[in-house]
Amino acid sequence: MKLTPDQLAQRLAAELGLDAVSLDADRLATHKIDDKQPVLVCTPGTRDQVSAALRLCADAAASVIPWGGGTAMALGNPPRRVDVVLNTGRLNGVIEHDHANLTVTVESGISLTALQQRLADQRQFGPFDPPFPERSSVGGIVAANLNGPRRGCYGSVRDLVIGIGSLGTLGIITELTLRLVPLPESVSTVVAAGTFSQAEQFIRELFRSRLLPTAVILSNERAHEPWSVAIRSEGFEESVARCRRDLDTLAVQAGMSAQLLSAGEHEELWRAVRDFPLQDKRLIYRITLPRAEICDFLHRAQNWPDTETTTDNVNGTIWLACAPTKASVQRFSDLATLARARRGHAMIFAAPGDLKQGFEVWGDSPPAFSLMRDVKHQFDPRGLLNPGRFVGSL
Template sequence: MNVSNAMVLSRLAELAGPSHVTNDPAEIATYQIDGKSPAAVVRPASSEEVAEIVKFAAAEKLAIVPTGARTKLGIGMPPRQFDLALDMTRMDRIVAYDPGDLTLSVEPGIPLHKIAGTLAEHRQFLPLAVPFMDRATAGGTIASGVDSPLRQIYGTARDFVLGMEFITGEGIAAKSGGRVVKNVAGYDMHKLMIGALGTLGVITKVNFRTFPLPRAARTCVATFRGPTAACEFRHGIARSALRPQSVEILAAGAGCDPLLGRRAAVSFEDDRWSVVVSFAGDEPVLDRTRRELQGLARGMNQNSLESFTELRANLAENVNRYIADLPAAILEYSPAAAIFKVSALPMDMAGLAADIHGIEVPWLVMMRGLGVTYLALLPPDRSEGSLRVLKQECARIFSLSERAPWGRSVLLWCPSELKREINVWGAPSGDFAQMQKLKSVFDPSGILSPGRFMGGL
């Protein structure tokens, strides 16, 4: 902080109330990002308070990072400067929920599970099966841009966020979109906020489209030897009339903790690639889907199909949560893990998988059927040697993934040490100049999560 701590704290206390500002070392340590702690934490209770705090911060050139449940602060680069953690968890209300309209407005600090509970009363839900979903907030989920296995059928936040309110880096309250499911009035600025890691604005309200909960769901797991057959199975599903809820290919190299596999309801054995397919509907649909999936799996090269099983009901019910939460589990088992998100065209997934196969460090891979791959590298420890190898492998994966046309990687999670040498976002894209200009429109003094995003934004 470039002004006296006391002055800042007293001003923040005025703005948010004294009990909602702290610089207690123990407390601020829990807000650290890659080892960097803020000077203070402030917990606003309203959009107006957020606006005032941001205005003040802009005037004083204080860098702000908005936070929710702090489950995904590891994503992105560490902030160049970190003065205030803007803890949004007091803004946790459901502002409006109209089950008949399938629309929901929430404040950003609301935990996803709380939303799920309310929506379930009306047999509705948000298709956000994301990492840390038992704790994560709506705002953090949107800002971090994490996706869900359910995107197979429901899409991502980009597809079902109807509008937003946010506070710009100048402390101005703005909005775009609306609360209706169809709307083309004005520029969809809220699309920019999704996945922007709080670098363009502080989200103060999110309007969602909700979905009816499926009546029943089941899950099958087909396990193949080698990635090619697993990907072929995925392609077969894509070509069929079936409309599964999720299609996830999971595998792990030697040395990966088998417990992780158990958490995702698959067994991680050498060169075993499991395709977990969940599907929903009435009995006849479920029966037919299972039958046809089995047929497709058997139709692959006979020798490559290892097993085809259906999960028990209690497991099937939660399998998408387990799979979605794998990154969380990985980070718990292996705090030094590096987790990539690799985007590629679906037809290039098999090639990518084959390349992954050759990685030296223990690894775990989770490929969404639509072409998004999560690849975790699991070093045995945090020693200097291990980190050196990890760094080399990371560099290899960046270049590997860019071999396929349109392939791109982001290193979502990794030990802080690596971020000193690697930019987790990879090289800026060709449209980066426009992103820079947008950043300066939304946050002219550069106080919102500075340096956290691609290209130092």
């Protein structure tokens, strides 16, 4: 930085107003990224203020870490430098809800829960399921590409907006237009429990049927058995009822017991699934595979102690939550090798900062990395946006 924090704070305050800048120690402490504390937190209130803030920071050669709801700050490599945290929390308006066209334009800092509440009047919703929706911001969901278990049905973040997954390394999203979906008439969840091989057979047959579940989650808790498969169905009453009937039959054929969840159990289960990838004080692996490879992969990797597994079988994603220890980190190269052999990839999705030092949490370097570096250079030639956190420490 070419300026002292105070100097930068004054310049920002002069342009954005006093309430947009904070040097308060407590506030700075709540904006740590991998244990690194910023020197200043800036909370612009408009799109133009974001632009002004970025310009002033660039003039001062200060690095800028975009911060939405702060739920996914454990994602990515430890930042090279943390000067300014740019918190989008005040950019929380709904600009236009065009219900006839099933779209909504929002400012990027609005929390998903707040947005869903606004949309509910028209019986619509944004079909995202990121962890901690009450806190996570729409801009952050997009920047971090946080997909949930229903993406197979409603589309991934990439399908629902434009320009995703750059983890704030190219620019800061200020407004987005999202596609919406009508709220379904009926939702229900069936859980089938049994052995691993029963679950495997059940899922295989489920995918061979014509049913169109919105989500299929295979999970277990720390022990090897039992495994449970949760199947979520949404739609007209009669479609959901049909799914329930067919699922019962499939479960019986696989020798499993199927159970229809109560409304409370349903909420509880999907909250757990949703929040799983960013839970606190665990080391989370994400392995993405062609979906038919999941069971084989788990078969080889499941004998770990103290590990919970939640897999999204529609979309081919495995989440492993392990103890936050060095031993857990050392499994990374095995997992990456197993994933690579199945045309997939593995990454450390979240971990305490100290465990992330010294290696690449994003896993194998992508084949087009030099292009990515050039893209980054075109958009952020001085490397001030979220420096170091993205793939290859971009």
